[in-house]
Amino acid sequence: MSTTSVPTAARHGIPPGARARRQTAHVPTSERDIARGVLITAALAYLFLSLGLPLFVVFHEAFKKGVGAYLTALRDPELLRALRLTLLVAGIAVPLNVTFGIAAAWAITKGKVRGRTLLIALADLPLAVSPVIAGLTFMLLFGMQGWFGPWLKAHDIQIAFTVSAVVLATIFVTLPFVARELIPLMEEQGVVEEEAAVTLGASGWQIFRRVTLPNIRWGLLYGVVLCNARAMGEFGAVSVVSGRIRGQTTTLPLHIEILYNEYDFTAAFAASSLLALLAVVTLAAKHLLERSHHVARARIIEEQHERES
C-alpha cells in the first residue's frame, strides 16, 4: 500500500503560516505592527520599482508622440508579421510542451520508470543552460558547418535561419515549464485515486480524463501560462538561430531590438506594449478561469447549506 499522506493542515486548507503566526503572538503588538508595516512597504516599493515602473515606462514611451504615432507604428507590416510569427511559434511550442510535460510528469510520478532522476535532470537542462548557448548548440547541429549540415544540404532541407529553427529553439527553451510544475504536484497526490478508478473499471484514458487531469488542472494552467510567456518572450536562443531576417524570422522580441537599435523608439516601445499586453491577457485569462471555478464551487457549497438548514 503506498502511503501518500497529505499534511493534515494542507488537507484542511489551513495556510502553512497560520501556526507560525500564533507562535509569535507574545511579541508586543505595536512592535509587530511596525515590523509588518516596514516589511509591506519595502515589498510594495520593490514590486513597484522592479515591475510597475518598467511597465509604465513602456507605455509612456510608446505614447510619447501621441496616439496617432502609436497606431501608425502598430500598423507597420513588418511588426504585424513579427507578431504573427510570435503567435505561431507559441501556438506550436506550447501545445507540444504541454503534451510532453504531462507525459513526462506522469511517467516520472505515476509510472515505474527507471532512471527518473536522469529524466528530471534532463527536463531541467534548458533552465540551467543559457539560451544563447542553446541557440549555438542548434547551429552546431543544423548549421551549414554543423553535424547534420551536409546531410540537410544534400536533401535540400534548410533549418538554420528559418521559422523551423525559431520553433525548435523555442520548444527547447520552454520545455521544462509544464513538467516542472506538474511533477511535485503529482508526486504529492500519489496514485491512490488512479488505483481506485482502475478497480472501478475505468480505462487508461478515462482515468486520465476524469481523475488525473482534474486534479492537476490548476498546476497545469500555471505551467501553460509560464510556458507561453517564455515562448512569446524568448530572445537569446531565437536570436542566434533565426539569423534575424527582417520580416521573416524575427519574432516580436527580436523585432523590438532591431527597432530600438535603429533609434525608432516609438515603434520599439509600441511593439513592447503589444508584448506586455499579451502577457496581461494571458494572466487575466488565468485569473478569470480560476475565479469562475471558485465562484462555481462557492455556489455549490452555499446551495448545500441552504438545503440543509
Added chain:
Amino acid sequence: MSVALDRVSKRFGSFTALNEVSFDIEEGELVALVGPSGSGKSTLLRVIAGLERQDAGIVRIHGDDAAPLGPGDRRIGFVFQHYALFRHMTVFENVAFGLRVRPRRERPSGAEITRVVRDLLELVELGALGGRYPTELSGGQQQRVALARALAVQPRVLLLDEPFGALDARVRKQLRQWLRNLHDQVKVTTVLVTHDSEEACEVADRVAVMHEGRIAQIGTAKELAREPGTPFLGAFLESSPRKASGAPRPFGVAPGGTS
C-alpha cells in the same frame, strides 16, 4: 467457491511478501486477514484485486483464473485504507463513477444511475450528503462513501484494506458493527484486512492470521481462541489490543474522525 488462492507468491526485491499462500473463501463469506505489519495481508488483498501481480500461483474468482483480467475486469470492489475518494467530485459523482465509465452499451441511463446512487447513499446512511465534496465529510462518512462507491459496480467480491485504520476508537466500534450488519444485508463475499485481531474476530465469519507471508492459521474466532496453532499466534492474539484506544495506528488518526 468465491475466491480460491493456490500457492500464490509475491516478492518485492529480496523481500518475500507472500510465500505460497493457499486458501478458499466461500460465497457470501466475510473473511478477515489479520497479522502484524509486513505480514503480507495488504499485498494479498492487492493481488486478489489485480493491483499487484503475483510472481507465482493462481488466483481464481468464481472458478475462473483471474490472471488475464486487469483490476477493472475482475468485478471486485476495493475500499482503500485512506478511502482514495476522488477529491474533485461530489459524493454523488464518486459513487456514480464506476457506472459512468462503463462502455456505452453497458452504461445505465442517467435516471438509472441517479436511482442506483441514491439507493446506495441511503444504504450507507448518507442520503442527504450527495452534493458534498469529500473534504467536507468526516472520516467515518468518507469511509462509507468509499464503500458505496465500491458497491455501485455490483462486485462479486468486496475487498477492504484496513477500512477502520484511520478512524478514532469510538467511530471504529460503531462502523465495525455497522459493516457486519451491512454484510448480512448485502451478502457479498468480503475480505477485510486489519491489524487488530479483536476487530477481526468480532466482524468476520472466519479469521486468517498471516505471519511472514504465510497463512499461519485460519478458522472461526472461537476455533482460534480455543487452540492457537503456534506460540506466535497465541502471543499475537493475546497481545492484540483489547482496548481499542491502545490500538496501533501506523498512519495516525484521520482529521475530524467523528461521524
